[in-house]
Every structure is written in structure tokens, then in C-alpha cells.
Amino acid sequence: MDEIFEWVKGKAASLDWGDVPGWLGGVGLGLVAIVIGVIGIRSQKRNDLGGDDLPEIQVSDLVRSQRGxxxxxxxxxxxxxxxxxxxxxxxxxxxxxxxxxxxxxxxxxxxxxxxxxxxxxxxxxxxxxxxxxxxxxxxxxxxxxxxxxxxxxxxxxxxxx
The missing domain is CATH 2.60.40 (Immunoglobulin-like)
Incomplete structure (x- = not known):
């Protein structure tokens, strides 16, 4: 495990400005992945709630009042x-x-x-x-x-x- 930390530490110390576009590309790709994930989660929640094509929401079929x-x-x-x-x-x-x-x-x-x-x-x-x-x-x-x-x-x- 110490070898891995030493390797990462050595790589970080040897970075030069030529590596910046590569890092920015990696970070940009990560941000795109996060945005796609958030959109997917929101879409799933919308589908769980019944979708966008329902004109009326009928909850009272499930919940009835107590009647005398x-x-x-x-x-x-x-x-x-x-x-x-x-x-x-x-x-x-x-x-x-x-x-x-x-x-x-x-x-x-x-x-x-x-x-x-x-x-x-x-x-x-x-x-x-x-x-x-x-x-x-x-x-x-x-x-x-x-x-x-x-x-x-x-x-x-x-x-x-």
C-alpha cells in the first residue's frame, strides 16, 4: 500500500503544465457523468410518480374516509x-x-x-x-x-x- 502512495506522490510532484489539458479533460468527463446521473435519477423519480401523461391524479381510490x-x-x-x-x-x-x-x-x-x-x-x-x-x-x-x-x-x- 505504501508503494501506491509513493507512486502517486511521485507522479504529483512531477506534473508540469503540459499535463493540465489532460487533467481538465478528465475532470470535464467526470462532470458530464455526474450531470447524466442526476438527469437519470430525476427521470426515474418522475416515472415512479406516474409519468407525465396522467391528466388526473386519483389518490382517494387508495384512501377512503371513514363513513357513518x-x-x-x-x-x-x-x-x-x-x-x-x-x-x-x-x-x-x-x-x-x-x-x-x-x-x-x-x-x-x-x-x-x-x-x-x-x-x-x-x-x-x-x-x-x-x-x-x-x-x-x-x-x-x-x-x-x-x-x-x-x-x-x-x-x-x-x-x-
């Missing part, structure tokens, strides 16, 4: 459409008087349903601005005719690309 006995037939799903736009879809029976609670969002939500009628398979769109400096509720609380106890529906996280 009166809510066994109602099934709601929220998907992120684009930007600040979300879609609330009804997969249960027809609902009248659907109302979402605005209070948890501190004025950051717009067009939340108020006394809306949503048929089975129908949807309503709303806007929710998510600000890093403010913590907002991770769920939308809904009531409708015949369901006075609020029901929580998870809001999917936004994945910025």
Missing part, C-alpha cells in the same frame, strides 16, 4: 384536474342540497358546492389554492339532504412537476 352508518351508500371522490382546479364526483345515489364547509380553508377555496344537486356519476368543480405557508385541511367536509353529520372526503396532494 347513514353514509354507507354515498361515495365521493376528489381528483386534481389542473392547477388549482379539483373535481368532486358522486359515485353513490343522487344527492340534493350538497354543501361543503368553507371554514377549514381560510378563504383559499372558491366555488365550493352550496346546496348543489349532484346526480349519480355527476361532478362539481371547485378551486383550492394551496399555499406552503398555510396548513389547510386535507379533506373536504360535506353535508347534504338526509346527511346532517359532516362526511370527510380526502383531498389528493398536488404533485408539482
Amino acid at each position: 352508518a347513514a353514509d354507507l351508500n354515498a361515495q365521493w371522490d376528489i381528483t386534481h384536474v389542473r392547477g388549482v382546479v379539483y373535481r368532486l364526483r358522486n359515485y353513490g345515489p343522487d344527492v340534493t342540497g350538497l354543501t361543503a364547509d368553507e371554514r377549514p380553508f381560510g378563504g383559499l377555496a372558491r366555488d365550493l358546492p352550496q346546496k348543489a344537486d349532484v346526480p349519480r356519476g355527476g361532478s362539481v368543480e371547485f378551486r383550492l389554492v394551496q399555499v406552503d405557508q398555510m396548513t389547510t385541511s386535507g379533506e373536504l367536509w360535506l353535508t347534504w339532504d338526509g346527511q346532517d353529520e359532516p362526511v370527510a372526503v380526502p383531498i389528493p396532494p398536488v404533485i408539482h412537476r
Whole structure:
């Protein structure tokens, strides 16, 4: 092992300016390799998140809210459409008087349903601005005719690309 250190030490002492282009070429090649590696890692992360071709991100299929006995037939799903736009879809029976609670969002939500009628398979769109400096509720609380106890529906996280 000492022989290797002595050899490297001898080579370093005998460097002249003629060796500089070779060293710069080696360092440049190393930097190119690092950049390619970083691009590959970022691409892999993007693929792990579902790629770039998904128009909507459906997280609520995996995470369902806890529902009371009166809510066994109602099934709601929220998907992120684009930007600040979300879609609330009804997969249960027809609902009248659907109302979402605005209070948890501190004025950051717009067009939340108020006394809306949503048929089975129908949807309503709303806007929710998510600000890093403010913590907002991770769920939308809904009531409708015949369901006075609020029901929580998870809001999917936004994945910025």
C-alpha cells in the first residue's frame, strides 16, 4: 500500500503544465457523468410518480374516509384536474342540497358546492389554492339532504412537476 502512495506522490510532484489539458479533460468527463446521473435519477423519480401523461391524479381510490352508518351508500371522490382546479364526483345515489364547509380553508377555496344537486356519476368543480405557508385541511367536509353529520372526503396532494 505504501508503494501506491509513493507512486502517486511521485507522479504529483512531477506534473508540469503540459499535463493540465489532460487533467481538465478528465475532470470535464467526470462532470458530464455526474450531470447524466442526476438527469437519470430525476427521470426515474418522475416515472415512479406516474409519468407525465396522467391528466388526473386519483389518490382517494387508495384512501377512503371513514363513513357513518347513514353514509354507507354515498361515495365521493376528489381528483386534481389542473392547477388549482379539483373535481368532486358522486359515485353513490343522487344527492340534493350538497354543501361543503368553507371554514377549514381560510378563504383559499372558491366555488365550493352550496346546496348543489349532484346526480349519480355527476361532478362539481371547485378551486383550492394551496399555499406552503398555510396548513389547510386535507379533506373536504360535506353535508347534504338526509346527511346532517359532516362526511370527510380526502383531498389528493398536488404533485408539482
